Structures are given as C-alpha cells and as structure tokens.
Amino acid sequence: MNTESENIRVLYLGPSGRPGVYTEDLDQQSKAAKEMGAEFIVYDGNSEGELIEALKDADVAMSQGHGISPSLFRHMGNNGRCKGLISFGHGYDGMDLDTAVKHGVILANTASFGTEEVSNQTMMHFLVCSRKFVLHDKLVKNGTWTREHLAPMGHIAGQTFGIIGLGDIGRAVARKALAFGMKVIAYDPFVSSWDAKEYNVEMVGTPQEIAKRSDYVSPHTYLTSETYHMVNAEFFDMMKATAYLINCSRGPVVDEKALIDALRKKKIAGAGLDVFEQEPVDPSNPLLKMDNVSVTSHYASYSETAWNRANTQLGQEAMRVALGYWPMSLINPDVRSTVKPRKWAVSWEVMLAEQGN
Amino acid sequence: MTKQRVVVLGPNTDDPLHHERAEMADLDVEFIQESPQSEGEAIEAVRGADAIMMRGGWGTEQVIRAADQAKVLAVYSHGFNHIDVDAATDMGIIVTNGAGMCAEEVSNQAVTMALALNRQVVQTTNQLRETGNWDRSPFLPIEPIDEQTLGIVGFGNIGRQVARKLGQGWRMETLVYDPYVAPWIIREYNVEQVFDINELCARSDYIIVVVPLNTETFHMIGAEQFDHMKESAYYINVCRGSVTDEPAMIEALKAGKIRGAGLDVFEQEPVDPKNPLLQMNNVITAMHLAGASTRAAWLAPQRASQQVAAVLRGEWPSAGQNPEVTAKLEAKNRMPGSAGKINSADS
Numbered sequence: 001m002n003t004e005s006e007n008i009r010v011l012y013l014g015p016s017g018r019p020g021v022y023t024e025d026l027d028q029q030s031k032a033a034k035e036m037g038a039e040f041i042v043y044d045g046n047s048e049g050e051l052i053e054a055l056k057d058a059d060v061a062m063s064q065g066h067g068i069s070p071s072l073f074r075h076m077g078n079n080g081r082c083k084g085l086i087s088f089g090h091g092y093d094g095m096d097l098d099t100a101v102k103h104g105v106i107l108a109n110t111a112s113f114g115t116e117e118v119s120n121q122t123m124m125h126f127l128v129c130s131r132k133f134v135l136h137d138k139l140v141k142n143g144t145w146t147r148e149h150l151a152p153m154g155h156i157a158g159q160t161f162g163i164i165g166l167g168d169i170g171r172a173v174a175r176k177a178l179a180f181g182m183k184v185i186a187y188d189p190f191v192s193s194w195d196a197k198e199y200n201v202e203m204v205g206t207p208q209e210i211a212k213r214s215d216y217v218s219p220h221t222y223l224t225s226e227t228y229h230m231v232n233a234e235f236f237d238m239m240k241a242t243a244y245l246i247n248c249s250r251g252p253v254v255d256e257k258a259l260i261d262a263l264r265k266k267k268i269a270g271a272g273l274d275v276f277e278q279e280p281v282d283p284s285n286p287l288l289k290m291d292n293v294s295v296t297s298h299y300a301s302y303s304e305t306a307w308n309r310a311n312t313q314l315g316q317e318a319m320r321v322a323l324g325y326w327p328m329s330l331i332n333p334d335v336r337s338t339v340k341p342r343k344w345a346v347s348w349e350v351m352l353a354e355q356g357n
Numbered sequence: 358m359t360k361q362r363v364v365v366l367g368p369n370t371d372d373p374l375h376h377e378r379a380e381m382a383d384l385d386v387e388f389i390q391e392s393p394q395s396e397g398e399a400i401e402a403v404r405g406a407d408a409i410m411m412r413g414g415w416g417t418e419q420v421i422r423a424a425d426q427a428k429v430l431a432v433y434s435h436g437f438n439h440i441d442v443d444a445a446t447d448m449g450i451i452v453t454n455g456a457g458m459c460a461e462e463v464s465n466q467a468v469t470m471a472l473a474l475n476r477q478v479v480q481t482t483n484q485l486r487e488t489g490n491w492d493r494s495p496f497l498p499i500e501p502i503d504e505q506t507l508g509i510v511g512f513g514n515i516g517r518q519v520a521r522k523l524g525q526g527w528r529m530e531t532l533v534y535d536p537y538v539a540p541w542i543i544r545e546y547n548v549e550q551v552f553d554i555n556e557l558c559a560r561s562d563y564i565i566v567v568v569p570l571n572t573e574t575f576h577m578i579g580a581e582q583f584d585h586m587k588e589s590a591y592y593i594n595v596c597r598g599s600v601t602d603e604p605a606m607i608e609a610l611k612a613g614k615i616r617g618a619g620l621d622v623f624e625q626e627p628v629d630p631k632n633p634l635l636q637m638n639n640v641i642t643a644m645h646l647a648g649a650s651t652r653a654a655w656l657a658p659q660r661a662s663q664q665v666a667a668v669l670r671g672e673w674p675s676a677g678q679n680p681e682v683t684a685k686l687e688a689k690n691r692m693p694g695s696a697g698k699i700n701s702a703d704s
Binding site: 111112113115116168171172192193194195197198313328329333334336337338339340341344345346347348349350353 | 456457458460461514517518521536537538539540541544545550552675680681683684686
C-alpha cells in the first residue's frame with residue numbers, strides 16, 4: 001500500500017449531511033478509497049460552518065445530492081486542503097463554475113454513467129409517441145377497440161430525428177435512431193466535424209433548422225444560461241405539425257408554457273417527457289392530461305448497473321483528484337489556468353498499478 | 358491596431374495560401390511566408406510573429422523561445438513529435454495539430470494492411486508476376502479473420518475508426534490498450550480494454566499501433582513485446598516509425614517470432630534501400646502515405662488555418678494539444694463548455 005494514498009482523506013457528502021441516496025451502505029462510493037488505503041469520511045454535520053471545517057481536513061470531497069454553496073469554494077482549491085469536488089450525476093446546473101475556477105477548485109461529475117439508460121428512455125418516448133401508444137393503451141384498457149385515431153402516423157424509417165447537443169447521450173441516441181433507418185441531424189456548436197462524420201450525423205448550423213426539418217426533436221444538452229428555454233414558442237412555431245418533442249435532459253431546456261400552448265393549438269403532434277420545469281410535477285399540470293404526451297418521473301438515467309457505475313466512478317474520480325491527477329470528467333476545464341500542473345487522468349486499473357497497489 | 362502577423366514556414370514562399378486567407382478573412386492579419394534553411398533563419402522568421410504555421414522541422418526549443426509574441430503554433434500534420442511542446446507551453450503558445458484531418462485515411466491504410474496480410478495479396482501478386490508459379494502452399498494457412506483478435510494500441514480518432522471498420526465490420530474480437538481513454542468510450546465502441554501492453558500483444562492476431570510519438574511511446578513496441586506476440590501474429594504500424602524498436606522488429610521477423618508486418622512508417626525516412634525489412638517477403642510497406650488523399654491535402658491547410666483563426670479570435674482551438682498552457686493565458690482562449698463566455702466582457 002502506498003504511503004501517499006494512506007494519508008488521503010476523502011469526504012463524502014450525502015443529502016443534507018445524511019448518508020447516501022438509494023445506497024445506504026456506501027460500498028460503491030468508498031470502494032476506490034479503500035482499494036488505495038485512503039480514509040473515507042462520511043460528513044454528518046448540518047451547517048455551513050461545520051462543512052467548512054470538514055473540508056479543511058479532507059483532500060477531496062464527493063457529493064451525492066448535497067447542496068454546494070459557492071462560498072464553500074473559498075475554503076477549497078488554492079486556499080485549502082480540499083482540491084476538488086466530484087458530483088454524482090450528469091447535470092451541473094446548480095454549480096457555480098466561475099467561482100470554482102477563480103479559487104482553483106477542480107470539479108468533476110460522473111460523466112456518461114447513464115448514457116445507455118437515457119438514450120434508451122429517449123428512444124422509448126420516441127416510439128411511444130410515434131406509435132400513439134398512450135392513447136391506444138388507454139382506449140384498449142377502457143374497452144374501446146378502434147383504429148380511427150391512427151393517422152397521421154410516421155413510417156420512422158426515412159423520417160428525420162433531430163438532436164440538440166451531440167455529447168455522449170446524443171451520440172448514443174444517434175446510433176440507435178440510425179439503427180431504425182432514420183436520417184439523423186444535429187445542432188451542437190462545440191462538436192468537431194470529424195466526430196459528426198464518425199457518427200454518421202449531419203450537423204446543421206442553427207437550432208431553427210432542427211425545428212424545421214425534424215419529425216422528432218430531442219435535446220440532450222446541459223442546462224445552462226445558453227440552453228435555458230432553448231426550445232420555446234418560436235421553436236414550436238417552426239416545427240412540423242406532425243412532429244414530436246422528446247425531452248430527457250432538463251425541464252427548463254424547454255419553455256413548458258410554450259409547449260402546453262403548442263400542444264393545445266396542435267402546432268406539434270405530441271411530446272415525450274422525462275423532465276419538467278417543476279419537479280415533482282404539479283398533479284394539475286395540463287401535460288399530464290394529454291393523450292398525445294407520454295410522461296415519466298425523471299428516472300431516465302436509472303438502472304442498477306448505471307447507478308453502481310456512477311457511485312464507483314464518483315469514488316475513482318475523487319482519488320484521481322486527491323492524488324494529483326486530472327479527473328476523467330473535468331467539468332470546469334478553465335481551472336487549468338488557476339491550478340498547478342497535474343498528471344493526465346488514467347484508467348483506474350493503471351492508477352492502481354502506478355500507486356503500487 | 359496593427360495587423361496580426363501570421364508567419365507561415367514551409368518549403369517555398371509562393372504558396373497562394375487560399376485556405377489560410379479564407380479562414381482568416383474576418384481578421385486583420387498579414388501573412389509572411391518564409392522558407393528557412395537553418396535554425397538561425399527560422400529563429401529570425403518567428404520573431405514578432407503573432408501566429409506561426411509550420412511545415413517542416415523547425416519546432417525546436419530555440420526557435421520557439423524566439424517567438425516571444427506568438428499565441429499559437431499550428432502544424433499542418435497530425436503528428437507534432439517534431440515540436441518542443443514543453444517550450445511552447447512555457448512560452449504561453451498554444452500548439453495545435455491537424456486532429457481528425459486524416460483519421461479516415463490512416464485507419465483505411467491500417468485496415469488495408471491487415472486484410473492484405475491476412476489474404477497475402479502482395480505476396481501472391483509477386484509470386485505470380487515473377488515466376489508464374491500457381492503453388493498456393495507458401496501462403497497457407499489463411500486464417501478466417503472473423504474468428505481472429507484485433508489489438509489496437511492507442512484509442513484516439515484513428516484507433517476508434519479501426520475498431521469500427523475492422524473490429525465491427527469484420528466482427529473481430531477487439532482489444533484496446535490506452536491508459537488515457539475514458540471508460541465510456543470503451544463501452545461506446547464495444548471493445549475490451551486491457552491494461553498491460555504485453556497482454557494485448559499475447560492475445561492479438563493483428564497488432565495495430567496508432568499513437569502519437571512522444572517520450573512515452575518511443576520504442577513502446579520492442580523486443581519484450583515481440584516476444585509476447587503469437588508466431589501467427591501480424592504487426593502493423595501506420596503512426597510513427599520510432600514507436601517500434603526497429604532492430605528488435607527485424608530480429609523478431611528473422612527469428613519467426615511473428616508472421617509478418619505492415620509498415621507505412623520507418624525509424625529513418627526515407628527508408629534506407631538496404632533496410633532488411635524491404636527484403637522480407639512477409640513485410641508489406643508504403644512510403645509514409647497513410648494520411649494521404651486528395652481530401653487530406655486540402656483539409657490540412659484548412660484545419661491548421663481554423664486553429665489559428667480560433668486562437669486569434671480568443672477562443673480555445675478544437676485541436677489544442679497543450680491544455681496546460683492555459684495557466685499562462687489569463688482568462689484568454691478559454692475552453693468551450695467551461696465557465697463563462699469566451700472573451701466575455703467580465704473575463
């Protein structure tokens with residue numbers, strides 16, 4: 001066992017100081033620290049003052065649903081022992097990246113843990129919408145056997161699937177949509193042309209073009225100030241009347257009021273939603289009453305495999321940061337300008353070997 | 358404001374620079390073409406340059422340290438092993454390459470060599486052409502490639518395309534050695550990651566190396582690795598010659614430790630006509646043209662120009678190769694997806 005890692009202290013933050021969500025024993029989260037002989041500490045305080053004290057004695061922190069106030073960053077990074085924070089999950093819409101960069105705090109997430117699951121949920125909503133499943137499930141269960149509501153119904157093969165945000169999830173959706181024989185187009189200003197080519201996706205220059213050309217539109221972006229209400233009234237006005245919106249990213253990427261209005265005015269054919277602007281969704285939300293809208297309760301990323309993977313990754317990323325490596329999924333790359341050089345992130349198995357385990 | 362000086366180093370000084378001018382049409386730049394004949398001339402050429410675009414081997418520490426105003430050094434090629442990146446980082450110069458420029462072509466060359474070795478196309482052609490001999494026996498056994506194992510060393514743009522084309526296309530079991538690749542990329546491509554290069558060598562029927570040449574990859578395939586390979590294995594190098602310890606490879610081939618090799622690159626280029634590799638019937642070769650195609654010929658200057666244009670606009674270029682340099686940049690050339698807006702008023 002390596003002496004360097006023996007002195008490492010990893011701080012675990014559960015929701016409001018409680019131990020972990022869904023996995024009370026924290027086996028997965030603490031696995032990497034234990035493999036390296038580092039100390040794994042479960043934070044049990046309840047105030048910001050207590051948390052600041054705990055961070056002073058830790059090399060890295062990991063958070064699973066614990067709120068992180070930007071003021072904590074003042075006691076981390078270049079100003080303290082705790083060099084970074086790893087967050088469970090994908091989105092980092094609650095995180096103040098600028099403040100973290102300023103204080104040299106390295107932020108990472110558990111990138112791609114649920115790529116398969118979210119892309120599957122997207123494909124499920126897409127098929128459910130396209131095949132008008134919600135309506136017909138209800139009709140059949142109510143004793144009505146009719147085919148009068150079928151048209152218009154797309155052929156899928158040959159139809160156009162429009163993706164906004166061609167990251168890991170967007171690419172998995174593209175791969176699956178291509179398997180259905182669809183034309184896949186995408187808008188993503190950050191994607192390299194050769195990546196688009198590799199995934200056999202046609203890149204378009206504007207979100208408007210996605211709206212106009214697609215039979216199914218699916219955003220797979222982070223929620224940021226740039227993507228907030230990116231799909232709005234203007235966007236729905238440009239969509240085909242036969243097109244569907246699928247959203248398995250974040251609720252506020254879509255202007256929900258505008259969506260409801262578009263559905264009522266039949267500007268689009270329907271929607272498949274895993275996320276809402278307000279969660280849990282208000283039971284009186286009109287979207288829940290529509291037969292052309294399929295809904296799920298923000299669980300797109302879930303499967304036991306995915307969540308175990310996320311928990312394990314959380315622990316591994318924490319050890320990378322603690323031992324002077326970059327994490328695999330750095331979410332504030334500008335922090336490279338405010339911290340000292342580090343080693344490239346390497347696979348966990350390689351790290352174990354390098355650290356003499 | 359004075360024009361930004363883009364110094365283009367190359368074999369001649371009368372290139373019309375079509376792509377360079379087109380990509381930077383919105384910028385206030387002037388192009389200066391130089392064709393240095395010595396390091397001293399290269400040093401003079403880069404002094405006062407805001408951007409350097411480079412063909413040829415002038416990326417030495419002395420030259421880079423003379424470029425005290427430069428924000429970016431763009432190479433037209435994929436490899437940048439001829440550039441002293443550490444010196445550039447120290448000088449606050451972003452180094453860019455032609456990432457993805459010829460991944461299609463290089464991966465095709467690798468696949469071509471694997472198939473040609475498997476089917477012994479070069480050898481059968483030579484025998485028929487030279488002797489007219491119809492005897493098939495020298496070329497047997499020919500293994501069914503769909504039941505064989507592919508080993509890819511380096512899982513970047515090119516390695517992934519090799520996995521897609523040869524691994525998925527020919528349904529080969531595919532192993533990957535790359536200590537830096539993220540686990541989700543491995544899953545996305547449905548390949549098996551191994552963490553010991555010798556294990557990859559021992560299990561693979563085709564070992565394809567597609568890594569950049571640097572201190573870590575210099576001679577990474579040497580006597581020890583050839584000792585681990587199957588006698589029936591083929592070794593294919595389409596990246597850089599010195600990734601292979603060439604004398605060790607010659608020994609391995611002479612001793613029958615591997616069945617053959619496909620080589621686009623050599624430790625010394627142009628290759629010495631007396632190099633024993635050129636005399637071996639089980640070695641197929643090309644003259645470092647894996648990246649070549651009519652498209653790559655124009656993508657190279659276009660890509661290099663886009664990189665320079667991005668940096669001069671204050672953006673992080675898509676093929677920036679030394680992210681550590683941002684420590685010297687003070688909130689300029691920030692990376693996409695990161696905090697704040699690029700060059701926003703508050704930065």
